[in-house]
Amino acid sequence: MESKDDDYWNDSTNKSFNFDEEDVAVLEIPSHSSTNKRSLFGEDTSSELAYGSAHTELPLHMIISDENLELVLQEQSRHMMTIPKGISLEDEVKLLRRKIQEFNYAPSTDSVLRKLILGQPCSLEMFRSMCEKEQLLDQAIASGSGNAILRVVLFLDRTLKKKLFYSLLQTRNEAVAHYMNYLALRLKVTECTDLLVFLGRHHEASLLQFSIFVCSTSNVEFKKQRLKKIYSDYFSQPGTNTFYAQLVVNYMNLLEYQTNELHATGASGRAVAIQDKSVLETLHYVCGKYKWGDTALQTNDNPFKLAENHQVSQAQFEWIALNERAKQQAWLDFDHIFERKAWLNLKQKSFKLNIPVDRSILRLHALHAPDPVLSTFLAKVEDPQRRLALARKVQCKHGIVDALVSLKDRPELEEYRGTLESGTEERLYAENALKSLNNKWKSDAMKLIK
Secondary structure, three states: OOOHHHHHHHOOOOOOOOOOOOOOOOOOOOOOOOOOOEOOOOOEOHHHHHHHHHHHOOOHHHHOOHHHHHHHHHHHHHHOOOOOOOOOHHHHHHHHHHHHHHHHOOOOHHHHHHHHHHOOOOOOOOOOOHHHHHHHHHHHHHHOOHHHHHHHHHHHHHHOOHHHHHHHHOOOHHHHHHHHHHHHHOOOHHHHHHHHHHOOOHHHHHHHHHHHHHOOOOOHHHHHHHHHHHHHHHOOOOOOOHHHHHHHHHHHHHHHHHHHHHHHOOOOHHHHHOOOOOHHHHHHHHHHHOOOOOOOOOOOOOHHHHHHHOOOOHHHHHHHHHHHHHHOOOHHHHHHHHEEEOOOOOOOEEEOOOOOHHHHHHHHHHOOOOHHHHHHHHOOOOOHHHHHHHHHHHOOHHHHHHHHHHHOOHHHHHHHHHHOOOOOHHHHHHHHHHHHHHHHHHHHHHHHHO
């Protein structure tokens, strides 16, 4: 008697799995509809699938531009070998022969540029005439692809004489920019400067030489020699930039002065410290050794002359001189730094500042400036309220009294006088200021009565 299992296998309605069948059933996920559909686990997954697709699939235009996408599709279609089904063997041979003939022909400029843009290997050797090479370069520039432009430029550099190559680049600034960047990154300074000189951009060639050969070494003698060569090679030409030429001359003079100071002082500490340093650091050194008031000195040993030769602004000069003389407690030198002669009357002098007065007062206080010096700077603060606040902050007694007098605040002045120690110069100064204020108040009152 056959079992139930034998009935199952003998029943024709139960179809067994056939590995030879071409059509294999695939599990299909039902499409979403307006009604909720249940997943295999009994849960509604329609909203989850919609959420996932909305947040994981980026729009195609954010990944690749329309132009580049079109190039990719065209290139794929060109190389895609599709043989129709049911074609005879003779027709298939003809199709393959025609495809081989297409590859044997020289490709067009468009197809070559397409490969350059896509980063595919291709040869440019078929472009032999000057006209073909010029057309290839122009189309590469029009494509806007930096890789294509650079590949074409390097091909032209390899296959043309330098003069023809430079002439071709002369009117194509975009190609020059890519080529210059390529050379600079590889430190091909000679080729870079030759091209710049040919294009008439002498100041750029000098700056490139300056940045590579001068700024990259700490050998002062080598710098001086290189600067002289840069000046003779690039600034002796007509129409050169006089501003950059003057910068080179100033730098040569600065290095010469620093070297002379090193030899003159016997390699002392401060002279060694300024070797190959900036103009402002050298100005600190000069302000420290200069005998202020000696107007006859017309060399770089005179800080005024050094600042003039190197176009140091008046504010920079005053700030450096203030700090340097304050550190040495040379307060009398401030008269030579900040005093200016009147234009009409040369005997008349005025105390003039080009630096922020608030910052100057706070800096002088930090460097322990005496009361009279602080008072001189406080007098330049026009607003009495701000002057009083600054004077209290730096604890300048004379400045506080002067500010209270300007505000005509007798009660506050009397109160402040009481805080000063009797018999001191500050107490006497406050009493005299209070008397002067009282006399002025009485005088104003009498005028009002009359």
